[in-house]
Amino acid sequence: MELLPLLCLCLLTRSGITSAQQNRPAVIKVKGGTDVVLPCSLSTKENIEFKLFDWRKVAQKDDGQKKVFLYDGGSHYNNGLDGQSEEFKGRVSHFQDELKHGNASIIIRNTKVTDSGDYRCYFPHLQLPQTFTIKLVVGAASKPSVTLLDVTTFWALLQCEVNGNPKPKVELQDSDGNNLHAEVTQDSEREGSFYITLQTTVTKTGTYRCVATQEELKHQIHAETSVYISGEILPL
Numbered sequence: 001m002e003l004l005p006l007l008c009l010c011l012l013t014r015s016g017i018t019s020a021q022q023n024r025p026a027v028i029k030v031k032g033g034t035d036v037v038l039p040c041s042l043s044t045k046e047n048i049e050f051k052l053f054d055w056r057k058v059a060q061k062d063d064g065q066k067k068v069f070l071y072d073g074g075s076h077y078n079n080g081l082d083g084q085s086e087e088f089k090g091r092v093s094h095f096q097d098e099l100k101h102g103n104a105s106i107i108i109r110n111t112k113v114t115d116s117g118d119y120r121c122y123f124p125h126l127q128l129p130q131t132f133t134i135k136l137v138v139g140a141a142s143k144p145s146v147t148l149l150d151v152t153t154f155w156a157l158l159q160c161e162v163n164g165n166p167k168p169k170v171e172l173q174d175s176d177g178n179n180l181h182a183e184v185t186q187d188s189e190r191e192g193s194f195y196i197t198l199q200t201t202v203t204k205t206g207t208y209r210c211v212a213t214q215e216e217l218k219h220q221i222h223a224e225t226s227v228y229i230s231g232e233i234l235p236l
């Protein structure tokens with residue numbers, strides 16, 4: 001009678017999860033057009049070469065659930081298995097050499113903004129079936145690039161460049177966090193990414209910050225630079 005709970009506990013521990021927690025998915029943010037590895041590993045590191053794992057993209061609003069990658073004991077979408085969703089064809093691979101270590105991670109190449117969403121890696125046939133969830137965000141702006149284009153005794157010309165998709169809101173701020181009036185010198189779209197450049201002239205020594213925000217992705221990132229104005233007119 002006392003054996004049963006013990007056995008259950010043992011099973012639970014044996015099939016523990018490493019890469020992602022069930023309720024709070026790991027978030028991966030990448031720029032559009034890059035490749036991304038979605039992690040999924042069994043903590044038991046058991047060999048899964050002869051097992052089945054299924055990667056799906058959870059349905060967003062109206063589009064249904066998408067079939068991203070299926071591996072079934074050696075057969076998979078890249079060697080003849082049918083059923084992969086059109087948009088993932090030719091872009092997704094597993095890591096064959098990693099399977100013997102319980103690693104079912106996949107790589108998605110040339111990511112698009114529409115790849116953003118929740119992905120599930122599912123092992124339906126384990127003693128305790130397991131699901132891992134990863135949230136992928138494609139198009140997140142990378143760290144802005146802040147440069148000093150010109151520095152004189154009395155002023156400096158500051159530039160900030162950002163790209164991302166959806167279009168980031170870009171702001172230049174002084175050390176007190178006040179938004180500075182800046183000129184937009186570039187606002188263009190290329191290969192699915194928006195490129196924004198701001199310039200402003202500053203006349204005070206200090207630390208300046210460029211902030212890029214993508215509300216839709218709940219993503220904000222900033223970069224700072226220090227400016228020294230030797231001839232700054234200081235208040236008396």
Ligand SMILES: *[C@@H]1O[C@H](CO)[C@@H](O)[C@H](O)[C@H]1NC(C)=O
Pocket residue numbers: 037039041095098103104105
């Ligand atoms: C699984 O394999 C991928 C691809 O080689 C690798 O990036 C990742 O670190 C591996 N995960 C673990 C837990 O070893």
